[in-house]
Amino acid sequence: MTDMYTMVKRAKADPEVLNELIQLFEPKVNKLMKRTNPNDMADLSQELKIMLIQSAYQYDLNSVPGFWEFKDKYKKEES
Known part of the structure:
Protein backbone atom coordinates (compact mmCIF):
# COMPACT_ATOMS: atom_id res chain seq x y z
CA MET A 1 0.00 0.00 0.00
CA THR A 2 1.20 3.48 -0.83
CA ASP A 3 1.36 6.14 1.87
CA MET A 4 -1.06 9.08 1.72
CA TYR A 5 1.64 11.64 0.84
CA THR A 6 2.70 9.65 -2.22
CA MET A 7 -0.90 9.06 -3.31
CA VAL A 8 -1.77 12.76 -3.12
CA LYS A 9 1.41 13.65 -4.99
CA ARG A 10 0.58 11.12 -7.73
CA ALA A 11 -3.08 12.25 -7.83
CA ASN A 19 -9.97 6.89 -8.22
CA ARG A 35 -25.91 7.37 9.86
CA THR A 36 -27.76 9.57 7.38
CA ASN A 37 -31.24 9.81 5.99
CA PRO A 38 -31.60 7.31 3.11
CA ASN A 39 -32.94 10.10 0.89
CA ASP A 40 -29.71 12.07 1.33
CA MET A 41 -27.18 9.24 1.00
CA ALA A 42 -26.31 9.65 -2.67
CA ASP A 43 -25.94 13.43 -2.46
CA LEU A 44 -23.89 13.32 0.71
CA SER A 45 -21.63 10.60 -0.64
CA GLN A 46 -20.99 12.64 -3.76
CA GLU A 47 -20.27 15.77 -1.69
CA LEU A 48 -17.78 13.90 0.49
CA LYS A 49 -15.98 12.62 -2.60
CA ILE A 50 -15.85 16.12 -4.06
CA MET A 51 -14.40 17.41 -0.79
CA LEU A 52 -11.80 14.63 -0.85
CA ILE A 53 -10.76 15.54 -4.39
CA GLN A 54 -10.59 19.26 -3.55
CA SER A 55 -8.54 18.54 -0.45
CA ALA A 56 -6.09 16.43 -2.43
CA TYR A 57 -5.59 19.15 -5.03
CA GLN A 58 -5.33 21.97 -2.48
CA TYR A 59 -2.97 20.17 -0.11
CA ASP A 60 0.45 21.82 -0.09
CA LEU A 61 2.92 18.95 -0.25
CA ASN A 62 5.80 21.31 0.54
CA SER A 63 4.28 22.25 3.89
CA VAL A 64 4.58 18.76 5.32
CA PRO A 65 6.80 19.07 8.38
CA GLY A 66 9.87 16.96 8.79
CA PHE A 67 10.30 14.69 11.77
CA LYS A 76 5.81 22.68 22.76
CA GLU A 77 2.15 21.59 22.88
CA GLU A 78 2.93 19.21 25.74
CA SER A 79 4.42 22.01 27.86
Missing part, protein backbone atom coordinates in the same frame (compact mmCIF):
# COMPACT_ATOMS: atom_id res chain seq x y z
CA LYS A 12 -2.01 15.81 -8.58
CA ALA A 13 -0.11 14.56 -11.61
CA ASP A 14 -2.45 11.76 -12.70
CA PRO A 15 -6.24 12.09 -12.29
CA GLU A 16 -6.62 8.30 -12.49
CA VAL A 17 -4.94 8.04 -9.10
CA LEU A 18 -7.87 10.01 -7.68
CA GLU A 20 -7.54 4.94 -6.04
CA LEU A 21 -7.74 7.65 -3.40
CA ILE A 22 -11.53 7.62 -3.46
CA GLN A 23 -11.57 3.83 -3.23
CA LEU A 24 -9.26 4.04 -0.24
CA PHE A 25 -11.80 6.20 1.60
CA GLU A 26 -14.88 4.38 0.27
CA PRO A 27 -15.33 2.15 3.36
CA LYS A 28 -15.27 5.18 5.66
CA VAL A 29 -17.74 7.07 3.43
CA ASN A 30 -20.05 4.06 3.35
CA LYS A 31 -19.90 3.76 7.12
CA LEU A 32 -20.85 7.42 7.49
CA MET A 33 -23.72 6.97 5.05
CA LYS A 34 -25.38 4.50 7.43
CA TRP A 68 12.22 17.21 13.87
CA GLU A 69 9.71 20.02 13.22
CA PHE A 70 6.87 17.69 14.17
CA LYS A 71 8.72 16.58 17.31
CA ASP A 72 9.44 20.18 18.36
CA LYS A 73 5.84 21.24 17.78
CA TYR A 74 4.56 18.27 19.79
CA LYS A 75 6.99 19.02 22.60
Whole structure:
Protein backbone atom coordinates (compact mmCIF):
# COMPACT_ATOMS: atom_id res chain seq x y z
CA MET A 1 0.00 0.00 0.00
CA THR A 2 1.20 3.48 -0.83
CA ASP A 3 1.36 6.14 1.87
CA MET A 4 -1.06 9.08 1.72
CA TYR A 5 1.64 11.64 0.84
CA THR A 6 2.70 9.65 -2.22
CA MET A 7 -0.90 9.06 -3.31
CA VAL A 8 -1.77 12.76 -3.12
CA LYS A 9 1.41 13.65 -4.99
CA ARG A 10 0.58 11.12 -7.73
CA ALA A 11 -3.08 12.25 -7.83
CA LYS A 12 -2.01 15.81 -8.58
CA ALA A 13 -0.11 14.56 -11.61
CA ASP A 14 -2.45 11.76 -12.70
CA PRO A 15 -6.24 12.09 -12.29
CA GLU A 16 -6.62 8.30 -12.49
CA VAL A 17 -4.94 8.04 -9.10
CA LEU A 18 -7.87 10.01 -7.68
CA ASN A 19 -9.97 6.89 -8.22
CA GLU A 20 -7.54 4.94 -6.04
CA LEU A 21 -7.74 7.65 -3.40
CA ILE A 22 -11.53 7.62 -3.46
CA GLN A 23 -11.57 3.83 -3.23
CA LEU A 24 -9.26 4.04 -0.24
CA PHE A 25 -11.80 6.20 1.60
CA GLU A 26 -14.88 4.38 0.27
CA PRO A 27 -15.33 2.15 3.36
CA LYS A 28 -15.27 5.18 5.66
CA VAL A 29 -17.74 7.07 3.43
CA ASN A 30 -20.05 4.06 3.35
CA LYS A 31 -19.90 3.76 7.12
CA LEU A 32 -20.85 7.42 7.49
CA MET A 33 -23.72 6.97 5.05
CA LYS A 34 -25.38 4.50 7.43
CA ARG A 35 -25.91 7.37 9.86
CA THR A 36 -27.76 9.57 7.38
CA ASN A 37 -31.24 9.81 5.99
CA PRO A 38 -31.60 7.31 3.11
CA ASN A 39 -32.94 10.10 0.89
CA ASP A 40 -29.71 12.07 1.33
CA MET A 41 -27.18 9.24 1.00
CA ALA A 42 -26.31 9.65 -2.67
CA ASP A 43 -25.94 13.43 -2.46
CA LEU A 44 -23.89 13.32 0.71
CA SER A 45 -21.63 10.60 -0.64
CA GLN A 46 -20.99 12.64 -3.76
CA GLU A 47 -20.27 15.77 -1.69
CA LEU A 48 -17.78 13.90 0.49
CA LYS A 49 -15.98 12.62 -2.60
CA ILE A 50 -15.85 16.12 -4.06
CA MET A 51 -14.40 17.41 -0.79
CA LEU A 52 -11.80 14.63 -0.85
CA ILE A 53 -10.76 15.54 -4.39
CA GLN A 54 -10.59 19.26 -3.55
CA SER A 55 -8.54 18.54 -0.45
CA ALA A 56 -6.09 16.43 -2.43
CA TYR A 57 -5.59 19.15 -5.03
CA GLN A 58 -5.33 21.97 -2.48
CA TYR A 59 -2.97 20.17 -0.11
CA ASP A 60 0.45 21.82 -0.09
CA LEU A 61 2.92 18.95 -0.25
CA ASN A 62 5.80 21.31 0.54
CA SER A 63 4.28 22.25 3.89
CA VAL A 64 4.58 18.76 5.32
CA PRO A 65 6.80 19.07 8.38
CA GLY A 66 9.87 16.96 8.79
CA PHE A 67 10.30 14.69 11.77
CA TRP A 68 12.22 17.21 13.87
CA GLU A 69 9.71 20.02 13.22
CA PHE A 70 6.87 17.69 14.17
CA LYS A 71 8.72 16.58 17.31
CA ASP A 72 9.44 20.18 18.36
CA LYS A 73 5.84 21.24 17.78
CA TYR A 74 4.56 18.27 19.79
CA LYS A 75 6.99 19.02 22.60
CA LYS A 76 5.81 22.68 22.76
CA GLU A 77 2.15 21.59 22.88
CA GLU A 78 2.93 19.21 25.74
CA SER A 79 4.42 22.01 27.86
